[in-house]
Amino acid sequence: MRLAFTSGELSLAGMRASALAADFGTPLYCYDEQTLRQRCRSLKSLVSLENFQVYYSAKANGSVALLKIIQSEGLLADAMSPGELLAATEAGYDPKDLLFVSNNVSTEIFGEIAQAGVVKCCVDSLGQLSRWLKARPGGRAVLRINPAQGAGHHQKVVTAGKVKFGIDPALIPEAITQAQALGGEVKGLMVHIGSLFLDPEPWLKAVDWLLAIAEQYPQIDYIDFGGGMGIPYDRSQEAEFPVAVFGQALEARLTAWMDKTGRRPTFAIEPGRFVVAESGVCLIQVQSVKINQGTSFTGTNLGFNFLIRPEMYGAYHEILAATKAGEGSSTNVVGNICESGDYLGKDRNLPALEEGDLLVVRDTGAYGFSMASNYTGMGRPAEVLIGLDGQARLIRRRESPEQLLQNQIY
Ligand code: LLP
Numbered sequence: 001m002r003l004a005f006t007s008g009e010l011s012l013a014g015m016r017a018s019a020l021a022a023d024f025g026t027p028l029y030c031y032d033e034q035t036l037r038q039r040c041r042s043l044k045s046l047v048s049l050e051n052f053q054v055y056y057s058a059k060a061n062g063s064v065a066l067l068k069i070i071q072s073e074g075l076l077a078d079a080m081s082p083g084e085l086l087a088a089t090e091a092g093y094d095p096k097d098l099l100f101v102s103n104n105v106s107t108e109i110f111g112e113i114a115q116a117g118v119v120k121c122c123v124d125s126l127g128q129l130s131r132w133l134k135a136r137p138g139g140r141a142v143l144r145i146n147p148a149q150g151a152g153h154h155q156k157v158v159t160a161g162k163v164k165f166g167i168d169p170a171l172i173p174e175a176i177t178q179a180q181a182l183g184g185e186v187k188g189l190m191v192h193i194g195s196l197f198l199d200p201e202p203w204l205k206a207v208d209w210l211l212a213i214a215e216q217y218p219q220i221d222y223i224d225f226g227g228g229m230g231i232p233y234d235r236s237q238e239a240e241f242p243v244a245v246f247g248q249a250l251e252a253r254l255t256a257w258m259d260k261t262g263r264r265p266t267f268a269i270e271p272g273r274f275v276v277a278e279s280g281v282c283l284i285q286v287q288s289v290k291i292n293q294g295t296s297f298t299g300t301n302l303g304f305n306f307l308i309r310p311e312m313y314g315a316y317h318e319i320l321a322a323t324k325a326g327e328g329s330s331t332n333v334v335g336n337i338c339e340s341g342d343y344l345g346k347d348r349n350l351p352a353l354e355e356g357d358l359l360v361v362r363d364t365g366a367y368g369f370s371m372a373s374n375y376t377g378m379g380r381p382a383e384v385l386i387g388l389d390g391q392a393r394l395i396r397r398r399e400s401p402e403q404l405l406q407n408q409i410y
Contacts, residue, residue, distance in 0.1 A: 001013060001030065001031070001032040001035055001278065001279060001280060001281045001362070001365075002014070002032055002034065002035065003281070003320070003360070003362075005325065008323075008325065009322060009323050010320060010321075010322035010323070010358075010360060012030050012032070012281060012283070012360070012386060013030075013032040013033075013034065013035075013386035013390070014386070014390045015030075015386055015390070015392050017283060017322035017323060017358050017360065018322075018323060018358065020283055020384065020392060021283060021285065021358055023392065024382050024384055024392070024394060025382065025398060026283055026284050026285040026301060026358070026381075027282055027283065027284045027285075027300075027301055027302045027306055027381045028282065028283040028284075028381055028382055028383075028384060029280060029281075029282050029364065029368060029369045029381055029382070029383040029384070029396075030280065030281050030282070030283055030383075030384050030385075030386060030392070031063075031066060031276075031279050031280045031365060031383065031384070031385045031386065031395075032279050032280075032386050033069060033279075033385055033386060033387045033388050034388060035278055035279040036066065036069055036070070036275070036276060036279040036365075037069060037073055037388075039274060039275050039276070039278065039279065040056075040069070040070055040073035040074075040075055040275060041073060042243055043075065043243075043269075043271060043274070043275065044073065044074055044075065045247075046243065046246070046247040046250070046269075047247055047250055047251045047254065047267075048251065049251065049254060049255070049267070051264055051265065051266050051267060052251075052254070052266075052267045052268070053076055053266060053267070053268045053269075054075045054076065054268070054269055054270075054271065055075070055076045055077055055078040055099050055224075055268055055269070055270045056070045056075045056076070056077045056078070056270075056271070056272065056275050057077075057078050057101075057227050057270045057271060057272030057275075058077050058078065058079050058080075058084045058087065058088055058272070059080060059084065059272055059367075059370060060272030060273050060275065060276050060277070060365075060366035060367055060370060061272075061276045061280070061365055061366055061367075061368070061369060061370050062083070062084050062087045062088075062370055063087075063369065063383055063395055063396060064087050064090045064091050064395075065383075065385050065393075065395035065396075066276060066279075066385070066395075067087060067088055067090075067091030067093070068091045068092060070091075070275060070276075071091050071092050071093055075275070076093075076097055076098070076099070076268075077091075077093055077098055077099075078098065078099040078100070078101050078122075078270050079098055079099075079100055079101070080100070080101045080102065080103065081109075082109060082112050082113065082116075085098065085100065085113060085116060085118065089116070094117070095113075095116050095117035095118045095119075096117055096118070096119050096120075098118060098120070099120045099121075099122060099142070099224070099268075099270070100113050100118045100120065100121045100122065101122045101144075101190075101270070102121060102122060102123055102124060102128060102132070103124050103164070103165065104124070104128070104164075105128060105131070107131050107134075107135070110131050110132050110134075110135035110136075111135045113135075114132075114135040114136040114139070118136075119136070119139065119140065120140065120142060120188070120222075121136070121139070121140075121141055121142065122141075122142040122143075122144050122188070122190050122224070123141050123142070123143060123144065123167075124144050124165060124166060124167065125167060126167065126171060126174065126175055126178060129141055129143070129175055129178060129179060129186075130178060130182060132184075133179055133182040133183070133184035134182065136184070137182075137183055137184070138183050138184055139184045139185075140184065140185050140186075140187040140188070141179060141184060141185070141186050141187065141188070142186075142187065142188030142189065142190050142222055142224065143167050143172065143175055143186055143188070143189055143190065144165065144166045144167060144190045144191070144192070145166055145167055145168075145169050145172070145189055145190065145191055145210065145213065146160055146161070146163075146165060146166025146167060146168060146169070146191075147160045147166070147191045147193060147206050147209050147210065148160055148161055149161060149193070149202065149205070149206070150163075150193040150194040150202070151193050151194045151197040151199075151202035151203070151228065152193070152194030152195045152196055152197060152228065153195065153196035153197070153230065153313065153315070154196075154313040154314070154315075156312070156313060157194050157195040157196065157313070158193070158194040159192050159193060159194045159195070160191070160193045160194065160206075165192070166191070169213055172186075172189075172213070172217065176217070176219075185219065186217075186219070186220075187219065187220065187221050187222055188220060188221070188222030188223065188224060189210060189213060189214050189217075189220055189222075189223055189224070190210075190223075190224035190225075190226060191206050191209070191210050191224075191225060191226050192225075192226025192227060192228065192270065193206045193226060193228060194228055195227065195228050195230075195272075195273065196228065196230035196231075196273060197228055197229070197230050197241075198230045198232065198238055198239065198240070198241050200229075200241070200242060200245065200246040200249065203225065203228060203229070203246070204246070204249055204250070204253070206225065206226075207225050207250060207253055208253065210223060210225065211223065211253065211254075211257045214257075214265070215257070215260075215261055218263070220265060221263075221265040221266060222265055222266045222268065223265050223266070223267050223268070224267075224268040224269070224270065225250075225267070225268070225269050225270075226269065226270050227269060227270040227271040227272050227273070227274075228271070228273075229241045229243070229246070229271050229273070229274040230273065230274070231273060231274060231277045231278055231363060233315065233316045233317060233318065233362075233363050234316045234318065235318065241274065254267050272366055272367075273366040273367065275366075276365040276366045277363050277364075277365045277366035277367075278363055278365060279365045280363070280364045280365025280366070280368060281360045281361060281362050281363070281364055281365075282302060282306075282307060282360070282361040282364040282368060282381070283322065283358060283359075283360055284300045284301055284302040284358070284359050284360075284361060285300060285301050285356065285357070285358055285359070286298055286299070286300055286353050286354065286355055286356065286357040286358075286359060287299050287300060287301055287336065287355060288355060289353055289354060289355060295332065296329070296330060296331040296332060297331065297332050297334055298331045298332065298333045298334065298350065298353055298359075299334055299335075299336065300333060300334065300335060300336065300344065300359060301335070301336055302335050302336075302344060302361065303335030303336045303337035303342050303375075303376070303378075304335055304337055304339070304341070304342050304375075305335075305337060305372060305373050305374065305375040305376060305378055306335075306368075306369075306372045306378075306380060306381055307335075307344070307361065307364060307368055307371075307372070308371050308372070308373075309367055309368070309371070310343055310344055310345065311341050311342065311343065312371075316345070317344065317345065317361050317362055317363055317364065318361075318362040318363065319333050319344060319345045319348050319350065319359055319360070319361055319362070320359065320360045320362065321350050321351050321353065321357065321358075321359060322357070322358035322359055322360050323357045323358045324350075324351040324352065324353060324354075324357055325351055326351045326352065327351065327352075328349040328350050328351050329349065329350070329352070330347050330348065330349055331347075331348055331350055331353070332345070332346050332347065332348070333345040333346075333348055333350070333359070337375065337376055338376065344361060369381070369383060369396075374399070374404055377401070377404060379398055379399025379400050379401060379403060379404060380398070380399045381398060382394060382396055382397055382398040383395045383396040
């Protein structure tokens with residue numbers, strides 16, 4: 001999101017924060033089309049091989065209006081539920097181009113996605129492999145392999161080693177035989193080591209590891225290295241993920257592998273956060289300012305039901321005052337939920353704030369709205385997209401209390 005402080009207030013991609021709050025209310029998830037398109041383009045040009053594909057991982061943000069932009073930039077998409085599949089289809093993706101990344105999926109859901117036209121499915125166990133091939137006779141499968149060593153910003157998002165994900169590489173021959181017996185075929189291999197690393201080394205290690213395995217199986221024509229490339233949430237401490245360096249290192253490996261093996265499979269990655277995180281912010285309002293037991297608290301209307309990352313992972317999001325400037329002092333920015341863990345940011349230096357002031361929580365485009373819940377009976381926030389024309393457009397209405405009741409039977 002392009003942010004600028006002009007005439008005493010913050011503007012978001014050219015729109016005044018106070019105007020956005022007045023027009024759409026708060027909390028408000030806001031996205032900047034220009035930033036989103038730039039991120040898509042930097043990934044499109046990551047590797048110049050035409051057999052290299054980028055699947056946007058829709059779990060980071062499955063809003064259809066954003067998926068449409070991502071699709072128009074030429075990124076493919078992955079989905080992991082019928083809901084994500086439907087959102088991607090609504091955005092214009094053809095189900096046959098999507099990658100369904102499954103984890104502990106029911107027979108019914110495999111049936112549903114096969115019916116919807118999905119042909120590429122990544123499976124996570126031998127049982128899941130046979131369920132998928134029974135749902136789609138003669139189908140193809142991608143095996144998610146556990147590379148034993150992962151990376152990520154928190155133990156909860158490291159997805160290799162002693163975790164529930166992936167298939168032991170020793171089981172690949174058995175998976176191939178099992179697929180053949182069901183009239184299908186194992187055509188792909190995939191790894192996803194975890195989420196949010198700013199050092200490309202662990203990822204490149206996993207790339208080498210998977211390429212070495214793929215070399216042993218000539219029928220493999222799809223090799224997917226997952227996602228995980230991070231963004232610097234704390235810009236004062238962290239540097240950006242070195243996209244160009246990573247791209248060159250990856251391309252060199254893929255080219256060397258193709259030269260050595262004489263094979264030309266499709267290579268893929270599945271980034272989520274990198275595509276959408278920085279295009280989004282959450283605009284929120286200060287509801288109370290107080291000193292409690294000698295500690296300063298700034299109470300806002302953004303609780304962990306709507307942005308769970310700080311509470312769930314201790315994640316850092318930069319918080320900016322949108323309607324005040326000047327000398328700062330330390331305060332704890334908290335939400336409006338009935339739990340003491342409901343922090344947005346601890347010990348933040350912010351100008352003297354008053355009730356009604358607006359704040360901006362940065363980098364909430366990924367795993368912000370998509371992880372929001374209705375805990376404490378609150379309807380989830382609205383979302384707006386600030387387009388290339390500089391206009392803000394509502395892309396998701398705020399949920400009403402009545403909508404929260406609509407599936408209840410009483
Ligand atoms: N592929 C697979 C199989 C995944 O499970 C994920 C993310 C991705 C790709 C995309 O990863 P990314 O590029 O976004 O790191 N809620 C956490 C992140 C969870 C990631 C889950 N899987 C957070 O807010 O940090």
